[in-house]
Amino acid sequence: MLQLSEITLRRGTSVLLEQATLRLESTYKVGVVGRNGAGKTSLFKLLLGELHEDQGRVQWPSAWQVVHLQQALPDTDLTAFEYVRSADTQWAQLHARITAAEAVNDGAVLAECYEAMQVIDGYRMESRVATLLNGLGFTPSTYHQPVTDFSGGWQMRLQLARVLLAPSDVLLLDEPTNHLDLETIMWLESWLNTYPGLLMVISHDRDFLDRVTMHTVSIMHQRLRLYQGNYSSFARQFQEALVLQDKSNQKIIKQQQHLQSFVDRFRAKATKAKQAQSRMKAIEKLSTSSDLQEEQALSMQFFDSTAVGYPAISIRADCGYGDQVILKHVELNVGGGDRIGVIGMNGSGKSTLLKSLAQALEPVNGEVSHHPKARIGYFSQQQLDMLHLDETPLAHVLQQADHLTETQARSYLGGFGFGQDKVTANVSLFSGGEKARLALALLIEQKPNVLVLDEPTNHLDMSVREALIMALNDFSGAVLLVSHDRYFIECCVNTLWWVKQGRVHTYEGDLSDYQTLCLSSQPMESENAQQPKVMSRAETKQLKQLEREIDKLTQQLKTIESKLADVSLYEADQAEQLQKTLARQQTLQQTLDDKEQQWFALSDQS
Structure with a gap:
């Protein structure tokens, strides 16, 4: 059992x-939710010992082994297969002992090691590693390539x-x-459902949380609250609790008003002074609750779009890069009113298709044509890189929409969660999520009637995703999108295009059918899947440079955090030194976020 007691x-x-207090049993499957900045990742760092509580106590059995997903890229000369296998240190130690004992023919040690290997299921190690690599999209021909030959995205796998x-x-x-395709996410879900220990997951993918978790921890108002059920169950319970809290608060307000009227009537009368004083104390004891609060509602809304004749977009082409x-x-x-979701494995060509349809990429052969009345709104992660870092959201909007007054621009940005500060x-x-919201705001302001959206939900938390879903459902134009968020796809599209083995087909079925197909054909699909692309020398050099910069920034941030932990600084x-240190921390964190985004962008291109 994991227990957090009175943690500050x-x-x-x-x-x-x-x-904050929390108690989790050893077999719980837990989703950790909360607004961006609430402390989800910090909670994990606390459990890993990377952060230390200011007050309280974290307790769990000392024998428990805690494993977490590291975001840092590996620095190793091992092959992919060797690198994954080395994660089981018990097996590695036993294997080394067996090799040494065999060299000197030490029967006693061999017998002991063989028995220990049986206990840890070590004789199935090769099969277990192959199963994991296969499930995560690697083909057998890539198992023995050096780790450093793979792109950043595949190294994360x-x-x-x-x-x-x-x-x-x-x-x-x-x-x-993050950076997994739908097929791999589905496989990961099936694997996690068989995990016997305590699983804690942070994710903005509600469908993933629904399929993997059975409990939900909400971080709100510096407290931890445990709910029974997956994310959808939590959301329902939360809304019900909000209604009850509102009713309770209304009842309390009525009681306060009734008591206050008595006080106002009799406070000046000597014969009623004691009773009035008693009522005043009663009012002080009655307080409304704000333990539960909904996140700030966003008002994303597409403008009325001009109808487009058929077809809005027509393509008769081979798509690619250069001659490839x-x-x-x-x-x-x-x-003009189609709602199309594009599905397929990473590297199959989904982004290539969307770029071609938006005319952001010239076809290798053939042509792509747009209806004369079509106004294409194209969104990809590259739009975030095109933002001017030294300018404000207000400046971005006013430069793009010079017909708006400053007041109108401020009001428009407010609908996307950009307050006065x-x-x-x-x-x-800005964080990645804030940049994504700004890019969407600029896209919507262009008043498109055809939307081509490549992973629009990356970096967005759940409340923003919900707002985007509502806006897209009210949008009267055409929508084409790629997303690994199944809930988002299911809410926004009614047609699926399947990109597979260099061709694009209309998929006759829904995402549930597609999931069944993917899980039932996983081994076959992996054997035939496009192999992970090996990075060029220039890409590898650029990626390594980014990694060095990320490491340096991370160390600088740790130094700043150590200074902030010194009570004398407060x-x-x-005061002046504290403000300088906090400003330096913010600058370093934002620079680190930018470098990590560049790293992921380079990784995803490979």
Whole structure:
């Protein structure tokens, strides 16, 4: 059992947890939810010992093995297979002992090691590693390639494979579905459903949480609250609790008003003074509750769009880069009101298709045509890189929409969650989620009537995803999208295009049918799947440079956090130094976020 007792946790001047208590059994499957910045990742760092509680106590059995998904790229000369296998240190030690004992023919040691190997299921090691690699999309021909030959995205899959192989009693996964395709996410869900220990998952993918977890921990108002059930169950319970809290508060307000009227009537009368005083004390004891609060509602809304004739987009082409054909003989039409989701494995050509349809990429052969009335709104992660870091959201909107007044621009940005403090802040200080919201705001302001969206939910928390779903459902134009968020796809599209083995087909079925197909044909699909792309020398050099910069920034942040942990820094005469240190922390964190985004962008291209 894991127990957190009266935990207070601070990061600099921010209080993330205060007198928080939590108790989890050893077999729970737990989703950890909360707004961005609430402290989800910090909770994991607390459990890993990377952060220390300011007050309280964390308790669990000392023999428990805790494993977590590391975001750092591996630095090793091992092959993919060797690297994953090395995660089981018990097996590695036994294997080394067996090799040494065989060399000197030590029968006693061999007998002991053989028995120990049987206990840890070590004789199935080769099969277990192959199963994990296969499930995560690696083909047998790539098992023995050096880890450094793979792109960053595939190296992260190797990190995930190591986590799943390593013996553990507690498994901590922070956004494990990032940069995985739908097929791999489905396989991961089936694997996690068989995990026997305590699983804790941070994810913005509600469908993933629904399929994997049976309990939910909510971080709100510096408290931890445990709910029975998966994310959908939690959301329902939360809304019901909000209604009850509102009714209770209304009842309390009526009681306060009734008591206050008595006080107002009799406070001046000597004969009633004591009773009036008693009523005043009663009013003080009656207080409304704000333990539960909904996140700020966003008001994303597309403008009324001009109707587009058929077809809005027509493609008769081979798609690819330069002379390299990725998709052959693509012959498709998009109607003015179509809702199309594009599915397929990573590397199959989904992004290539969307870029081609948006005319952001020239076809290798053939042509892509747009209806004269079509206004294409194209979104990809590259839109985040095109934001001007030294400018504000307000400046971005006013430069793009010079017909808006400053007041109108502020009001428009407010609908995307940019309040007074954010609307005039430099984009360089923004998180990935804030940049994504700004990019969406700029896209919507262009008043498109055809939307081509490549992973629009990346970096967005659940409340923003819900707002985007509502906006897309009210949008009257055409929508084409790629997303690994199944809930998002199911809510927004009614047609699926399947990109597979260089061709694009209309998929006759829904996502549930597709999941059944993927899980039933996983081994066959993996054998025929496009092999992970090996990085070029220039890409590898650029990636390594980014990794060095990320490591340096991480160390600088740790130094800053150590300074902020010094209580003397918060004394009155250190106020100026404290502000400088906090400003430096914010700058370093934002620079680190930018470098990590560049790293992921480069990884995803490979």
